[in-house]
Amino acid sequence: MTMSAANPAVAVMEIVEDKSEICREIMNDLLEWFDDPKTAAACAKAVAEWPMFGALREQTIVGFVSIKPHPPSTAEIYAIGVKRRHHRSGIGRELLNRTQSFAQDRGMRLLTVKTLAPIEPDPPHYAATRRFYAANGFLQAEVLESHWDEAHPCLFLVKPL
Numbered sequence: 001m002t003m004s005a006a007n008p009a010v011a012v013m014e015i016v017e018d019k020s021e022i023c024r025e026i027m028n029d030l031l032e033w034f035d036d037p038k039t040a041a042a043c044a045k046a047v048a049e050w051p052m053f054g055a056l057r058e059q060t061i062v063g064f065v066s067i068k069p070h071p072p073s074t075a076e077i078y079a080i081g082v083k084r085r086h087h088r089s090g091i092g093r094e095l096l097n098r099t100q101s102f103a104q105d106r107g108m109r110l111l112t113v114k115t116l117a118p119i120e121p122d123p124p125h126y127a128a129t130r131r132f133y134a135a136n137g138f139l140q141a142e143v144l145e146s147h148w149d150e151a152h153p154c155l156f157l158v159k160p161l
Contacts, residue, residue: 010091012098015052015064020044022054022064026081032125033081043079050078053098055091062086065095067102070112075103077113096136104161117143117155133157 015022023044027034034040047066055063063082067075077099082091103111113133116126134140138157147154 009057010089010094011056012053012094013056015054015061019048019052019066022052022061023047023066023079023081026061026064026083027079029083030081032123033129047079051102053095053102055082055086055095057086057091063091063095065099067099069106069108071106071108073108074110074112075099075106075108077111080113092132093136100159100161109161111138111159111161112141113138113157114144114147114154115157117153119151119153130155 021044024040027040027044034043050069051067053065053067054061063080063086065080066078068078069075077096080092080095082089082095100111115129115133116123118127118130136159138159140155141158142156144154144156147156
């Protein structure tokens with residue numbers, strides 16, 4: 001477990017057990033993003049297979065990031081979430097920092113993530129998500145119109161490490 005220098009009230013640790021349950025619990029607090037039960041269930045199942053880090057505040061996991069490695073050069077943020085009442089407290093940034101360290105320690109050169117591309121009407125929580133990634137050094141690489149489905153175009157973001 002590592003304490004954050006930027007946010008000493010937060011500890012970031014590798015999660016090795018109960019990954020699916022942690023993912024499910026946090027997604028249930030973020031239904032604006034994870035509103036499709038089938039997609040949320042598939043995500044919770046998938047994260048069990050990959051590295052995960054959790055952010056702890058007062059001995060409680062309040063955020064997580066699941067990383068899907070694509071060796072030799074890329075790590076994908078497969079899922080990330082921070083409980084709503086902890087938004088805008090630096091926890092998401094801490095999780096991204098730990099993910100970046102994980103990737104760099106393994107010689108990876110790129111960090112990627114997929115999110116909803118701007119649509120009309122554009123849900124404000126996804127606009128905030130895109131601003132969060134931009135503020136943390138991610139660049140818009142491509143819009144994949146049919147990656148998920150035509151009503152939900154995928155914005156592919158990349159961060160050189």
